[in-house]
Amino acid sequence: MDLNEWMNSSLQGVVERLERDVHATFDVEAEDGLDLAGRNEIYGILDDLLGVLFPGCFSKEKVLKNEINFYLSDILRHISFRFGKHVREVFRYRCKKDNCINCNCDERATDALIKLIEALPDIREILMTDIQAAFDGDPAAKYLDEIILSYPCVDAIATYRIAHMLYTLQVPIIPRVMSERAHSQTGIDIHPGAQIGSRFFIDHGTGVVIGETCRIGKNVKIYQGVTLGATSPFDKDGVPRKGEKRHPDIEDDVIIYSNATILGGHTVIGKGSVIGGNTWITKSVPPNSQIFIRSRENGETLQEAQKKGGTQKK
Amino acid sequence: MDLNEWMNSSLQGVVERLERDVHATFDVEAEDGLDLAGRNEIYGILDDLLGVLFPGCFSKEKVLKNEINFYLSDILRHISFRFGKHVREVFRYRCKKDNCINCNCDERATDALIKLIEALPDIREILMTDIQAAFDGDPAAKYLDEIILSYPCVDAIATYRIAHMLYTLQVPIIPRVMSERAHSQTGIDIHPGAQIGSRFFIDHGTGVVIGETCRIGKNVKIYQGVTLGATSPFDKDGVPRKGEKRHPDIEDDVIIYSNATILGGHTVIGKGSVIGGNTWITKSVPPNSQIFIRSRENGETLQEAQKKGGTQKK
Amino acid sequence: MDLNEWMNSSLQGVVERLERDVHATFDVEAEDGLDLAGRNEIYGILDDLLGVLFPGCFSKEKVLKNEINFYLSDILRHISFRFGKHVREVFRYRCKKDNCINCNCDERATDALIKLIEALPDIREILMTDIQAAFDGDPAAKYLDEIILSYPCVDAIATYRIAHMLYTLQVPIIPRVMSERAHSQTGIDIHPGAQIGSRFFIDHGTGVVIGETCRIGKNVKIYQGVTLGATSPFDKDGVPRKGEKRHPDIEDDVIIYSNATILGGHTVIGKGSVIGGNTWITKSVPPNSQIFIRSRENGETLQEAQKKGGTQKK
Numbered sequence: 048m049d050l051n052e053w054m055n056s057s058l059q060g061v062v063e064r065l066e067r068d069v070h071a072t073f074d075v076e077a078e079d080g081l082d083l084a085g086r087n088e089i090y091g092i093l094d095d096l097l098g099v100l101f102p103g104c105f106s107k108e109k110v111l112k113n114e115i116n117f118y119l120s121d122i123l124r125h126i127s128f129r130f131g132k133h134v135r136e137v138f139r140y141r142c143k144k145d146n147c148i149n150c151n152c153d154e155r156a157t158d159a160l161i162k163l164i165e166a167l168p169d170i171r172e173i174l175m176t177d178i179q180a181a182f183d184g185d186p187a188a189k190y191l192d193e194i195i196l197s198y199p200c201v202d203a204i205a206t207y208r209i210a211h212m213l214y215t216l217q218v219p220i221i222p223r224v225m226s227e228r229a230h231s232q233t234g235i236d237i238h239p240g241a242q243i244g245s246r247f248f249i250d251h252g253t254g255v256v257i258g259e260t261c262r263i264g265k266n267v268k269i270y271q272g273v274t275l276g277a278t279s280p281f282d283k284d285g286v287p288r289k290g291e292k293r294h295p296d297i298e299d300d301v302i303i304y305s306n307a308t309i310l311g312g313h314t315v316i317g318k319g320s321v322i323g324g325n326t327w328i329t330k331s332v333p334p335n336s337q338i339f340i341r342s343r344e345n346g347e348t349l350q351e352a353q354k355k356g357g358t359q360k361k
Numbered sequence: 362m363d364l365n366e367w368m369n370s371s372l373q374g375v376v377e378r379l380e381r382d383v384h385a386t387f388d389v390e391a392e393d394g395l396d397l398a399g400r401n402e403i404y405g406i407l408d409d410l411l412g413v414l415f416p417g418c419f420s421k422e423k424v425l426k427n428e429i430n431f432y433l434s435d436i437l438r439h440i441s442f443r444f445g446k447h448v449r450e451v452f453r454y455r456c457k458k459d460n461c462i463n464c465n466c467d468e469r470a471t472d473a474l475i476k477l478i479e480a481l482p483d484i485r486e487i488l489m490t491d492i493q494a495a496f497d498g499d500p501a502a503k504y505l506d507e508i509i510l511s512y513p514c515v516d517a518i519a520t521y522r523i524a525h526m527l528y529t530l531q532v533p534i535i536p537r538v539m540s541e542r543a544h545s546q547t548g549i550d551i552h553p554g555a556q557i558g559s560r561f562f563i564d565h566g567t568g569v570v571i572g573e574t575c576r577i578g579k580n581v582k583i584y585q586g587v588t589l590g591a592t593s594p595f596d597k598d599g600v601p602r603k604g605e606k607r608h609p610d611i612e613d614d615v616i617i618y619s620n621a622t623i624l625g626g627h628t629v630i631g632k633g634s635v636i637g638g639n640t641w642i643t644k645s646v647p648p649n650s651q652i653f654i655r656s657r658e659n660g661e662t663l664q665e666a667q668k669k670g671g672t673q674k675k
Numbered sequence: 676m677d678l679n680e681w682m683n684s685s686l687q688g689v690v691e692r693l694e695r696d697v698h699a700t701f702d703v704e705a706e707d708g709l710d711l712a713g714r715n716e717i718y719g720i721l722d723d724l725l726g727v728l729f730p731g732c733f734s735k736e737k738v739l740k741n742e743i744n745f746y747l748s749d750i751l752r753h754i755s756f757r758f759g760k761h762v763r764e765v766f767r768y769r770c771k772k773d774n775c776i777n778c779n780c781d782e783r784a785t786d787a788l789i790k791l792i793e794a795l796p797d798i799r800e801i802l803m804t805d806i807q808a809a810f811d812g813d814p815a816a817k818y819l820d821e822i823i824l825s826y827p828c829v830d831a832i833a834t835y836r837i838a839h840m841l842y843t844l845q846v847p848i849i850p851r852v853m854s855e856r857a858h859s860q861t862g863i864d865i866h867p868g869a870q871i872g873s874r875f876f877i878d879h880g881t882g883v884v885i886g887e888t889c890r891i892g893k894n895v896k897i898y899q900g901v902t903l904g905a906t907s908p909f910d911k912d913g914v915p916r917k918g919e920k921r922h923p924d925i926e927d928d929v930i931i932y933s934n935a936t937i938l939g940g941h942t943v944i945g946k947g948s949v950i951g952g953n954t955w956i957t958k959s960v961p962p963n964s965q966i967f968i969r970s971r972e973n974g975e976t977l978q979e980a981q982k983k984g985g986t987q988k989k
């Protein structure tokens with residue numbers, strides 16, 4: 048068939064069928080819903096926020112030392128205006144879907160925006176502890192600036208700390224859009240609901256999954272492919288465990304090596320423990336545990352546990 | 362050495378050596394081959410196609426409710442024109458390489474383009490079942506729109522369903538370029554040749570690999586790091602297994618948890634089975650099997666199989 | 676609170692706190708440090724370099740056969756100018772931080788730039804062996820051009836070979852920024868310090884980690900999720916092992932299947948060995964070893980070693 052002919056005769060039929068489907072799925076009023084717009088705007092604002100936290104590194108342009116104040120004022124005004132609009136939109140959109148009545152969504156939106164921006168200096172401060180932990184923990188790291196410019200955990204953790212703030216302020220949709228942006232860029236998937244302390248370092252990072260109800264203490268280090276997940280998303284009756292504590296707690300000073308899997312909402316990895324690569328853990332381990340896979344003489348791999356300083360088998 | 366001096370005296374030598382190498386490798390006629398252009402055009406068209414499937418979410422701009430028809434007409438015309446050109450080019454390019462004689466490649470190209478666009482409403486319909494499955498399967502999911510905007514499996518599966526259509530229409534090169542775009546964005550690597558039923562959900566997704574000759578039934582759910590692969594790319598004589606069935610079949614209603622590896626063209630995971638995390642499977646399992654890794658008292662990890670409702674060891 | 680009011684009254688306080696923090700962290704002179712600028716410039720130059728290596732595939736625009744010389748001259752001049760500036764900046768920046776005196780950093784920068792550009796034809800040549808290895812090793816590969824356009828290992832290995840050249844020339848920061856760009860795009864994390872021979876193929880690739888002090892021979896093939904890492908980043912006294920050989924050696928003709936983990940600076944995988952998926956290796960294996968996970972009758976998984984042609988257990 049001739050393409051022009053087909054475009055004139057048949058394309059409109061495709062358009063109409065698609066239009067019907069779109070209307071049927073998104074049952075929202077004209078001025079919202081589809082008006083939510085694409086994700087690219089949110090990505091752009093996230094990039095600007097990262098530029099505020101690390102001017103000259105994550106910013107699009109050079110920033111001279113004597114321009115920092117001017118640069119920060121300008122970009123924070125810009126973020127307040129553009130992001131303010133988006134935060135209001137998602138609150139209104141969600142309120143309409145949830146049939147809120149007389150809801151103060153505009154007020155909550157403005158409040159969330161202001162709280163986020165006022166928290167940025169604190170977020171920067173805790174991120175500097177994360178970056179210092181990367182420097183202390185990776186023999187390949189030679190300079191702090193190299194870490195900011197090239198370690199994927201900086202993007203992932205900075206985005207997480209922004210998204211977590213918005214999550215606790217109950218901003219709809221945007222925290223997950225932001226965390227998936229970082230996931231796409233780095234392969235590190237941190238749910239905005241997770242709670243993570245200072246001096247957090249993720250090396251390499253591809254394949255890391257940190258679930259919504261994880262609690263991670265201070266000075267924790269994890270490697271690529273580590274899953275901190277749920278044993279099953281369903282309870283024994285097959286009902287999804289929405290709202291439950293489903294993911295583990297990791298106490299202070301724990302190291303978790305590559306591709307270890309730690310599952311379950313009641314699983315606690317005790318303070319100071321070292322979890323070896325490729326291990327599979329679904330029960331709590333006491334403080335200072337060391338769990339490793341070893342190859343035995345006969346070729347079997349054995350998962351061993353021992354206390355630091357002792358040789359107690361698990 | 363002074364850079365300007367070097368540029369004037371020596372740069373042209375580098376250019377000429379590179380030029381010779383490029384000519385030697387791509388032995389194609391002037392008007393094609395290199396004329397294939399970069400991948401960025403294909404990426405742009407893929408983004409437009411995703412915008413057609415989910416206007417207001419994946420589209421670059423806002424789309425008001427009363428603008429949907431206008432938006433879809435406009436962008437589909439644009440896609441028909443631009444993508445039509447690319448599809449014709451890859452058919453011609455491949456035909457020339459394959460020394461086709463009197464080949465109807467232009468006709469096949471137009472036919473493929475029209476078939477793809479006419480299939481878009483069906484593709485959208487099956488994607489809505491995938492999105493519903495994500496909602497049903499993930500306790501962290503609270504709204505459908507959040508899934509479309511932030512779940513990487515939506516990008517990956519939508520791109521797969523478009524690329525698979527082009528693959529079955531034997532469009533050269535473009536399906537793989539599209540699937541690698543999604544792989545790059547999401548860490549989910551689905552070969553366009555795989556066959557996948559409705560209500561398909563991938564959670565987190567980083568590291569998932571689904572091979573060319575996989576067949577996946579309806580209502581299947583898989584997690585990050587799952588490989589559905591080949592035992593070996595070579596037969597016992599070391600000849601690559603081009604054209605053979607090399608990857609497993611996954612029947613309806615199967616769940617495969619994180620980092621499980623299932624290999625082989627004769628391996629069938631029976632309907633309703635649950636495959637635990639970190640398992641290693643190279644043989645078929647009957648319907649309703651449950652295969653799990655457990656830690657034994659002595660520290661060994663044990664891969665156990667049992668039938669639902671029974672305790673039969675594998 | 677009203678947003679405008681807050682912007683007028685309180686935003687400047689946030690700016691000033693951030694400004695103080697930024698100054699405190701980056702203790703550099705006005706004309707450098709922050710002047711290092713963002714990573715996007717480096718990404719753009721890397722894209723141009725990849726376009727030089729594969730015009731018409733990685734280039735942004737079409738390149739006709741009779742335009743190749745013109746295209747290459749133009750873009751290489753452009754790269755020399757723009758990248759020259761960046762290389763000089765990072766050398767100066769690092770020198771200032773390291774308190775070098777009378778350092779010839781400008782000269783070293785120009786020298787590094789010229790050496791890189793003059794090496795591009797050699798880099799292209801070795802990349803063509805990598806691409807041929809991909810074709811030979813993957814049954815799903817049907818055409819060389821499809822590999823260049825859609826295999827993530829081409830981006831990852833091309834970027835690695837450029838970054839490794841800059842690393843050996845001791846260019847600061849930029850090699851790691853480049854390798855993390857490829858990591859972000861492909862999920863393949865190759866440290867620029869690693870040494871890798873010709874005919875190197877990575878299939879799928881998500882989650883691959885290749886450490887700084889790895890040495891990989893010729894004709895090596897690895898799959899997704901393979902870690903070539905360090906046993907521990909610290910020595911027994913807890914001091915980071917900066918500068919030590921920490922990562923394994925992989926000899927010629929080795930195949931390493933998905934999610935295998937090989938650790939340690941003294942671990943050598945002998946020539947011609949095949950390392951099965953999901954294996955865990957921390958000791959050297961002799962040439963022609965075959966190490967595989969097998970499921971035993973009782974459900975345990977067993978890691979077996981045998982010599983090719985023999986049945987010697989490990």
